[in-house]
Amino acid sequence: MKLNKKFFALVLTLLFTFAVVGCGSEKPQDQEGKKEDKLKIGFIYVGPVGDGGWSYSHDAGRQYLEKEIPGLETTYIESVPEGADSERVLTELVEKGNKIIFATSFGYMDSVIKVAQKYPDVKFLHCSGYKTAENVGTYFGRMYQARYLTGVLAGETTKSNVIGYVAAFPIPEVIRGINAFTLGVRSVNPEAKVKVVWTNTWYDPAAEKEAGKSLLEAGADVVTQHQDTPGPQQAAEEKGKFGIGYNSDMSKMAPKAVMTSAVWNWGPYYVDTVKAIQAGTWKSDQYWGPMSDNIVDLAPYGPMVSDDIKKVVETKKQEIIEGKFDVFTGPIKDQAGKERVAAGQKMSDADMLSLDWFVEGVEGTIPK
Known part of the structure; x- marks a missing residue:
């Protein structure tokens, strides 16, 4: 019996040892697995x-x-x-x-x-x-802030007082951009008109270039756009005219035409959002970042833009960043001459997000 007791005690000791070693070996594997989880x-x-x-x-x-x-x-x-x-x-x-x-x-x-x-x-x-x-x-x-500034640039540059706008879809975002651009144009050149042509596309290089050509043939000497391709800018370069790009710096695609582009800078927003989710602090909201957040901006100016015009645009840009100027501040009239925003009043975010009318100075209609 004594021998059996010793034997069983030895077996139990060995089993316990293997169990401890086994548990110890699993822990770093779990930790390593967690490290590998992305x-x-x-x-x-x-x-x-x-x-x-x-x-x-x-x-x-x-x-x-x-x-x-x-x-x-x-x-x-x-x-x-x-x-x-x-x-x-x-x-x-x-x-x-x-x-x-x-x-x-x-x-x-x-x-x-x-x-x-x-x-x-x-x-x-x-x-x-x-x-x-x-x-x-x-x-x-708030891309409309950058749009306004590109309108100032177009208004200062045009000689024909006809500026072309190749529009994507008739949604508030696009209408808001057209209106902001036109307000910028008219702030420095009240005689200028902004002609609008719709393509109902986001990405159709051929259609967007043709729309740009039609505006140039209608007398525009500056064209801009709300689509993803540089087609309108390339059309302007082929005609020896000027353009203003959108989304990213389009100067590489039409270096002789592009004066600047209204551009997006999404990276910092993506970083801040992911960090908030990782930290458990994120909550559902509706972020609409201003130019002061650097989410929207202007690309570098092309060599055709004079120092005097740059100064005009940059002065207004600083006013926007510092909150001294708001794009949709009255008085603002619509195409029919009806006052939509009274002098000194600012359009609310809700009204800007649901815009379905054009400001004075726009030539074109909004399809239903």
């Missing part, structure tokens, strides 16, 4: 990242995010049509383990809300929309 973030783009415009600027922000926060794993899906197909792509991104998704076009809004309801543990950020949920926030920048 926060996955998905981006969905309406156009190709090589569009030189909207999707290009968002992808630059994605790359900035990766550099600023090590250990992330980001992915993107480009050229996703707005509508039902975007719901499928958003679902696909979630099923692949993405815990944060940035949907970067207005037309993804309803799809984002639908998919977010199915996946409450995933955070969705929708660019330029207005619908939110507990796990859905919206984000945008």
Whole structure:
């Protein structure tokens, strides 16, 4: 019996030792596994990242995010049509383990809300929309501030007093940009008119270039746009006229025409948002950042812009950044001459976000 007791005691000791060693070996594996787990973030783009415009600027922000926060794993899906197909792509991104998704076009809004309801543990950020949920926030920048400044530049530059605007879709965002641009033009050149042509496209190089040509043939000597391609700028260069780009610096695509571009800088917003989610401090909101946040800006001026004109634009830019000037401050009249904003009053964000009329100085109509 004594021998058996000693034997069993030895066996129990060995079993306990193996158990301790086994537990000890699992711990670093768990820790190592945690180290290898990366926060996955998905981006969905309406156009190709090589569009030189909207999707290009968002992808630059994605790359900035990766550099600023090590250990992330980001992915993107480009050229996703707005509508039902975007719901499928958003679902696909979630099923692949993405815990944060940035949907970067207005037309993804309803799809984002639908998919977010199915996946409450995933955070969705929708660019330029207005619908939110507990796990859905919206984000945008006050591009109308940069648009106003490019209008000042166009108004100072035009000789024909005809300026062309190639417009995308008749939604408040686009209408707001046209109005802000026209207010900028008329602030320095009350005789100038802004002609609008609609393409109903975000990304169609041929159609957008043709629209630019039609405006130039109608007498415009400066053209600008609200699409993702440099087509209108290239049309201006071919005609020996000037242009103002959008989304990103388009001067490389038409160096003799582009005076500047109204540009987006999404990177810092993406970094701040992801850090807030990681820290557990993020809450659904509707971010609409001003020029002072550096989310919108002007690209460097081209050599054709004189120092005197630069000074005029930069002075107004500083007033906007410092909050001394607000673009949509009355008196503002519509095309029919009716006063819409009284002298000294500022248009509310709600009114700006639902704009469906043109200011005085715009030539064109808003399709229903």
